Amino acid sequence: MTGFHGVFPYLVSPVDGSGHVRTEVLSRLCDDLIGSGVHGLTPLGSTGEFAYLSNSQRAAVVQATLEAANGRVPVVAGVASTSTSDAVAQAKAYQKLGASGILAILEAYFPLQDAQVESYFRAIADAVDIPVVIYTNPNFQRADLTLDVVASLAAHPRIGYIKDASTNTGRLLSIMNRCGDSIKVFSASAHIPAAVMLIGGVGWMAGPACLIPRQSVQLYDLCVAGRWKEALALQRKLWRLNEAFARYNLAACIKAGLETQGYDVGDPVPPQAPLAAADRKLVEAVLRDID
Numbered sequence: 709m710t711g712f713h714g715v716f717p718y719l720v721s722p723v724d725g726s727g728h729v730r731t732e733v734l735s736r737l738c739d740d741l742i743g744s745g746v747h748g749l750t751p752l753g754s755t756g757e758f759a760y761l762s763n764s765q766r767a768a769v770v771q772a773t774l775e776a777a778n779g780r781v782p783v784v785a786g787v788a789s790t791s792t793s794d795a796v797a798q799a800k801a802y803q804k805l806g807a808s809g810i811l812a813i814l815e816a817y818f819p820l821q822d823a824q825v826e827s828y829f830r831a832i833a834d835a836v837d838i839p840v841v842i843y844t845n846p847n848f849q850r851a852d853l854t855l856d857v858v859a860s861l862a863a864h865p866r867i868g869y870i871k872d873a874s875t876n877t878g879r880l881l882s883i884m885n886r887c888g889d890s891i892k893v894f895s896a897s898a899h900i901p902a903a904v905m906l907i908g909g910v911g912w913m914a915g916p917a918c919l920i921p922r923q924s925v926q927l928y929d930l931c932v933a934g935r936w937k938e939a940l941a942l943q944r945k946l947w948r949l950n951e952a953f954a955r956y957n958l959a960a961c962i963k964a965g966l967e968t969q970g971y972d973v974g975d976p977v978p979p980q981a982p983l984a985a986a987d988r989k990l991v992e993a994v995l996r997d998i999d
Contacts, residue, residue, distance in 0.1 A: 711892065712782060712809060712839065712869055713910040714747025715924045717917035718755035720963050721769045722973040729765055731772040733972050737918070738776035744921035747911065747928075749773055750811055752786030754845065754873070755915030757959045759788065759815065760977035767801060774806045782808035784841055784913075790815045792828050796835045809839040811871065811913070816851040826857045833866045840866050841894065841913075845873035858883055862891035871913045873898050884908050897950050902943040905931035915958055916949045919965040920998055948994050956983060956991075964988045965995055 719737065722730035738749055751773040752758040752766055761769070770785045777783050785802040787810050789795040799810050812832045814825060833840045842861055844853040853861075853870075861867045872880055873896035880893050884907065895904035895912035904912065905928070917924040923946055930939035953961050959976040964983045966973045968991070975982040983991065 711910075712748060712784065712841070712894075713892075715745075715911055715917050715921065715928050716748040716750045716784060716894070716913040717741055717746055717921060717924075718753035718913055718915040719749060719751045719769075719773060720915075720918065720959060720966060720973050721752070721756045721758075721761060721765070721977075722971075723757075723761070723765060723977055724974055727762075727765065729768040729772065730972065730974065731768065734769065734772045735776040737966070737971055737973070738773055741918065741921050742777065742780050745925040746781065746917065746921050747925075748782040748784060748808075749777055750784050750786065750913050752788070753811060753843075753913060753915070755918070755958050755962050756786060757977050757980075758786050758813065760980065763798070766798070767805070770802050770807065771805055784809040784811050786811040786813055786843075787832060788813035788815050790817055792831050795828065796831055799832045799836050803836045803838050807838065809841060810836055811841045811843055813843045814851055820851040822854055822857050825851050825853060826860055829853075829861050829867070830864060833861075833864050836866065838866070839868050840864075841869040841871055842867055843871045843873070845896070847873070847875075847898075855879075855882055855886055858891070859886050862887040868892060869894060869910075871896060875899070877903060877907070880904060880909065881907050897953055900943060900947065902927060902931055902936075902939050905939075906936065915962045916946075916953050918962055919969070919995060920946060920949060923998060945998060949998060952991055952994050956987060957981070961991060965991050968992050968995060
């Protein structure tokens with residue numbers, strides 16, 4: 709399979725109390741994830757707390773990820789802003805650093821019409837020479853990507869992928885039916901990855917893959933091989949982590965799990981709060997059962 713495909717963990721952003729990015733921790737995590745067989749890395753997705761970081765912190769996260777990957781897997785860097793010009797500047801900067809692709813995320817304070825939503829993503833894609841993954845998460849964003857906007861953006865030569873974090877799997881099938889081969893669909897942790905693969909998805913970009921990379925790659929391989937009975941048995945087992953993930957703050961849950969696994973990634977960026985002790989124990993128990 710050519711192009712982006714497979715398991716792309718949404719990386720955490722390890723930031724200490726003084727705002728310093730713990731690049732050595734992030735580098736070790738990236739190296740271990742690549743060693744587990746993941747197909748790519750995505751810094752500055754939702755799990756990466758992009759909305760809580762400064763531009764310099766975001767650049768440090770992307771730089772550390774690229775240095776750790778060292779060309780072994782593609783790095784698709786998240787770009788997010790309420791401002792089109794700022795998003796374009798980020799995308800250009802990450803391409804210059806060596807990113808393989810851009811994950812384009814729209815933040816909005818005031819509501820936007822479809823034309824403005826489309827113009828934001830189109831401006832990012834116009835500004836770079838690398839593939840763009842458009843991202844939508846209706847649960848957290850004021851401005852969603854409608855099917856009409858997705859179809860229009862799919863015609864852009866550099867927009868070849870969408871990562872949809874709605875809980876509506878029928879919407880994914882509608883995108884596939886409407887856009888055909890012009891855009892490929894990545895699942896999120898809000899969907900059942902094996903189900904998305906069954907209907908034609910190419911993989912998933914998700915925070916839980918940071919915690920269970922080996923099992924995630926195994927699930928992907930079973931889906932690609934068409935071994936659906938085995939894939940669904942493994943998916944049922946792994947879904948317990950997705951359920952826990954959906955119950956808590958995104959970064960808090962993944963960071964707590966990584967701390968359990970020996971990665972000193974620290975707490976979520978304030979004003980977010982770390983998991984309470986009882987909640988951390990639940991996440992630890994789920995990880996023990998899966999492993």
